[in-house]
Structures are given as structure tokens and as C-alpha cells.
Amino acid sequence: MKLRIGSRGSQLALWQANHIAGLLRVEGHDVEIEIIKTTGDRLQEVAFAQVGSKGMFTKEIEEALADGRVDLAVHSLKDLPTELPEPFTLAATPVRVDPRDVFVSINHANLAALPLGARVGTSSQRRRAQLKALRPDLDLVEFRGNVDTRLRKLAEGQVEAILLAAAGLDRLGRTDWVRERLSPEEFCPAAGQGALGIETRNDDAATIDAVSFLDHADTRFAVAVERAALAALGGGCQVPIGIHCRQVPFEAWESKGEIRAHDEVFGVVASPESGTTVRVYHRSVRDNGDPGALGREVAAMLMEAGAGPLLAAASEVSGGAA
Numbered sequence: 001m002k003l004r005i006g007s008r009g010s011q012l013a014l015w016q017a018n019h020i021a022g023l024l025r026v027e028g029h030d031v032e033i034e035i036i037k038t039t040g041d042r043l044q045e046v047a048f049a050q051v052g053s054k055g056m057f058t059k060e061i062e063e064a065l066a067d068g069r070v071d072l073a074v075h076s077l078k079d080l081p082t083e084l085p086e087p088f089t090l091a092a093t094p095v096r097v098d099p100r101d102v103f104v105s106i107n108h109a110n111l112a113a114l115p116l117g118a119r120v121g122t123s124s125q126r127r128r129a130q131l132k133a134l135r136p137d138l139d140l141v142e143f144r145g146n147v148d149t150r151l152r153k154l155a156e157g158q159v160e161a162i163l164l165a166a167a168g169l170d171r172l173g174r175t176d177w178v179r180e181r182l183s184p185e186e187f188c189p190a191a192g193q194g195a196l197g198i199e200t201r202n203d204d205a206a207t208i209d210a211v212s213f214l215d216h217a218d219t220r221f222a223v224a225v226e227r228a229a230l231a232a233l234g235g236g237c238q239v240p241i242g243i244h245c246r247q248v249p250f251e252a253w254e255s256k257g258e259i260r261a262h263d264e265v266f267g268v269v270a271s272p273e274s275g276t277t278v279r280v281y282h283r284s285v286r287d288n289g290d291p292g293a294l295g296r297e298v299a300a301m302l303m304e305a306g307a308g309p310l311l312a313a314a315s316e317v318s319g320g321a322a
Contacts, residue, residue: 228295
């Protein structure tokens, strides 16, 4: 079957598209990649909060998908809106890689080792908020650009450190300056971080069938939890919300002596301005449960813990952008 993949033109996006293309070719498919420039790519020097994040890395690709110019799109799942518009569907979620954020620096061993007032580059409101909570003394600098651009700016001494997703650096083999991988317990990742999303038209049964082998059940469950929580909180990729779900090892269920899988979910909502933070932790028996219900339960826990005013303030700062 001939398949055309729509992808952004960044080095990481093309790595991801070529990775999926290679897996599809092993299955006997003829695969081409079409590079599509998105709004987020065109506005590299504009702060995310000023652009508005909904669809900024997906809109033009979805237009090509709807027009039939491409058959599927490969996204970093954290860039994909929690609710896909018609006529699209999330056809597959390949196995997830490291979902954590990483501290990247040339001269400093970890986040705690940064000197007072050190400049740290990040474009993420979520990272900015959690940094402010952990190190309110730091000077947080807006840092746009692809992975290579950000690493170059770091090498030039524009900042002392940057925060990036582990997955992108690992995929590109650019881990030389990774000094610390931040645990979800203290620095919660974005919903879907480390996972890819394969988007197709929902009426394209042939393509959906062709990519079905890429779907990883545990990854799909975890990211469905995360995306449901994010949706319930009204968040997009640039609202200061972290949600992370992971499966914990099988263990004896005390009441019945049975061996069962559990999921644990970390959630955080924080203020990028003050560092005020609301965190929750929830543990649940898998039992083939509903990931959407679990995500909404975690969202409700965050709201009960006081996340509402922080979300309202973040929405005002970003001009209402999701």
C-alpha cells in the first residue's frame, strides 16, 4: 500500500516521521514523507503565550490530511490537541520512550547546582512554573527554536541551562550535555510527553488498518489518562499543567491475594509567575478500567486541591489561549 506521511520539517519531526516510515516499510508499504510548515514553525521568535497554542503545530498538517494530500501524520503527542476535530482520529500510539524533562547544561551538574540568579531557557509555561516553585531565584528566559537552535544558544552562553524533553534528545542522539533527568514526582511532564501520535482520517479504514500494528496498549492507556485529565482542566500544550501516568509493577492485591497491575498518576498545576503549586498523586488498579474516567478523577482531585484559581490566572496571562 502506498502511504504518504505529513510531517513538520524540524530535525526531530523528520526523525519521527522516518522512524514510522521505516516500520511501515518493513510491513511492505511504499512510504513517502511530505514536509509541511506549520504556524509554530513560522513564528520561531514569538513567545508561545502570545501565539496561542491550539493547533499551532498541527493545523496545516491536518489541512493536508483532510485534502487527501497525505494519508497520515506523525506528531509528538503532547503537541496534538486533546480533542481532534472532524474528520480525524488518533489511529495509533507507538510505544512510549522516556517521558521525563531533562536539565541540560555545560557547566552545572544539576538544577540544584545552578548559582543564584542563573539564567535558564525554556519556552514552556509548565516548565517555567515548576522551575519557579523549585528555584524562585532563577532568571527564566523565553527560549524558542528547535533542539539544535536551543543547544546552540546554550553553547553561546546565552543561558546557563535549558530544560528539554528527554525523548527528543534521546532520539537525536544529542545527550552530551544532559546532566539530570527530572523525576515525575518533583517535575511533572506534559500530557503525552515521550509518545508519538499517528493521526489519520477517521473514514480511511485502509490506512487505519495499516498502522494498527504500531499501537501499544499500555502507552495508549497512559496517554488517554493524561489527555483526559488535561481536557477536563481545559488545558492545551502551553497551559502550566503536568500530568503523567505510568504502570507500576504487578503486585499482590492484599484483599484477595491476586496479582494485579496498578497505575499511578502524578498531576500538577502551577503558576509561572509565583511558583504557587498544586500537586496530587493517585494510584489505581488497572482492571481494564476506563482511562478517561481515571483522567477526569485526577483532574477533579486537582481542582479540589485548589487548582482553579491558578488555571484562571494562567488563562488571563495567555489571553485565553488554550
